[in-house]
Amino acid sequence: MASSFADNNELPDLGASALTVLSIEKEKQLGEIIFNQLQGRASLLYDPLVMEYINSIGNKLVANSQDVKFPFTFFTVNSPDINAFAFYGGYIGVHTGLIANAETESQLASVLGHEIAHVTQRHLARRKEASAQTSNMTLAGIVGSILLAAISPQAMMASMMATTAGSQQAMINYTRSNEQEADNIGMNVLATAGFDPYAAAEFFGKLQEQQRYQTKLAPFLITHPLADSRVTDAKLRAQQYTKKFYADSIDFLLMRARILARYIYDKERVVELFEDLVKKQHGNKQFASQYGLALAYLDTGKLSLAAALLDELDQLSPNNLYVLDAQSDLYIAQGKPDKIIEKLTYAYQLRPNNSVVTLNYANVLLKSNNTKKAISILEYYLLVKPRDFLATQLLSDAYKADENLIRYHITSAELSALRSDYRSAMKSVDLALNLLTAEQKAEVKRIEALKIKYRERDKYIKNIKGF
Missing domain, CATH: 1.25.40.10 (Tetratricopeptide repeat domain)
Structure with a gap:
């Protein structure tokens, strides 16, 4: 159940400042590193219903995009801030505050489409190349900026203010260019995917109106500067499409109510x-x-x-x-968790790999002291979705309840690795090794190899400045 990154021995060079070293494969690996760091630092929302919906609408937009070079991962940050952001490798985050402020499904889709365009056009990689021309900023420094932007855009702006004036101006100019390109491409993606192309201008206008009565900028506007001309351009661009009614899906309405x-x-x-x-x-x-x-x-x-x-x-x-x-x-x-088991069993037969059904089923089985069945369901599910944080956490709890301490410590190690907390992962591995007998040589070798990987990644992460 280890991640794809954990199984790959080739680590990307984060110290280089030239774009040419950042291949598509390295960009994917870098994205996973950042996402793991976010799982350890930010308030990521591990709500299966929200995660299923966000990934469903996001992947619908990706399916109608050009220049897609890798699978996308959409996730939610539990924060009232109106914010969304993208980073390397197709990772896109949206804050609960932005979802709450999106009055229609198309408005939410317009933001996701914009962020998808940032990724497909490799704006972060291009921005990194531009910054390298005016300063000796390394890729690791940009990683730190992404983490700051995700957790606190205000802190990111304070960090940027510490750079030279020339570097700041180059970054601002490049950001404006990126935003215009993302607006153009994002609207095309939005319309092609069957959403309202007028929604982008609606959402921009709503944010602009809100800021007239506030002294503090919404985080989304810090990382996505909103000039008056941008709202006007979005309205003019939308006029190439026929104006019609777009109904919100019931899933959007339910997810937003949640x-x-x-x-x-x-x-x-x-x-x-x-x-x-x-x-x-x-x-x-x-x-x-x-x-x-x-x-x-x-x-x-x-x-x-x-x-x-x-x-x-x-x-x-x-x-x-x-x-x-x-x-x-x-x-x-x-x-009375046993009262819902029959209904969940039926739902699981219909949708065996659905995260909402599987995780609810496993959780109810655990609450009903049916740990063996919960373990079986979670082990099967994690073969398909090995990076599911909540499922890994539930499986760890299930092994503990079953008093299978070796598997409990190994799964705890995997959970720590998903947060890039490799020191905790190694401690859990050591606890597992202490419980193994001499007759379990094959298992000992496998777990020792896992510890070596965790040690390498811990050393690697600690050497990256900005983390």
């Missing part, structure tokens, strides 16, 4: 806010608001109200994964 209920709204007012929304809305929007209200009831301990509303939603939309996930949480909160 974001608002669990990650944005104040817990003291979340029930009141969703009760008000339910009264005002109709159709799919009302269904999504009812789902948000059910989560609000659930998360504030109003379990009987949550149960009644979820039963109603289940009747309206049988086999809905959002409702199934909430019902799983409900039965666990009620101390």
Whole structure:
């Protein structure tokens, strides 16, 4: 279950400052390093429903893009900031605050399309080449800037202010050029994928209007400068497409309601806010608001109200994964996890590799003390998705509950490696080795080889300045 990077002995040279050394393969490896660093530092959101949706809409846009050189990974940062960012190797992050502020699915897609264009046009690699012409900045320094931008764009700007004036001006000019190119390509991708091309201008205009009443720039505007001409250009560019109505998918409405209920709204007012929304809305929007209200009831301990509303939603939309996930949480909160097992078993038969179904099923099995079945399901799932952080964490818990301490320590090591915490990974490997007997020579050799890989990567990461 080790990552593809962990299985590759060839590490990219991060000290060089020439673009020519950054091949596509090295860019992919570098992206994985940065993502692992983010898993260790940033508040990444390990919510299967949100992750499934973001990757679904993102990959739909990628399928309609040109110059795609590697698979894309989309992820979410649990932060109220309005922000999104892209980095090497097809990794694109979006903050929960941006999702909450996107009023339509096309507005959210317009941001993702813009970030996809940054990646396909290799803007980071090109920006790195431009910066190398005005300073001795290395690739490692840019990696540090990406981490700062993801976690705190304000800190990134403070860091940039410490550079020379000439370097700053070159970076600003290059950023403007990149943004214009990403706007053009992103809109084409948006329209080709079946989303509203007018949504980009709508979202830009909304952000611009919000900033008129605020002294602090939204993080998205720090990393994506928004001049007045940019909104106008987006409106003019959209006019080449026929203006028509684009309906939001039910998945978008449910996902956004989930974001608002669990990650944005104040817990003291979340029930009141969703009760008000339910009264005002109709159709799919009302269904999504009812789902948000059910989560609000659930998360504030109003379990009987949550149960009644979820039963109603289940009747309206049988086999809905959002409702199934909430019902799983409900039965666990009620101390009756076995009550949902039959329903999850059926869902698993229909969708054996779906992360929402699999992780809920495994979690409920663990809560029901059926650890052997949970382990079997998670081991199979991780063969297909070996870098799933939450699944690896659940498997580690399952091995511990099963008192399989050797596998528990090995899986804990893999979990640490997914965060680039190789020192913790090596400690877990040592604990596993101490439990092995002389008769288990093959297993000893395999685990010792794993420790050597972790040691190499720990040394490598520690030598990268900016981390």
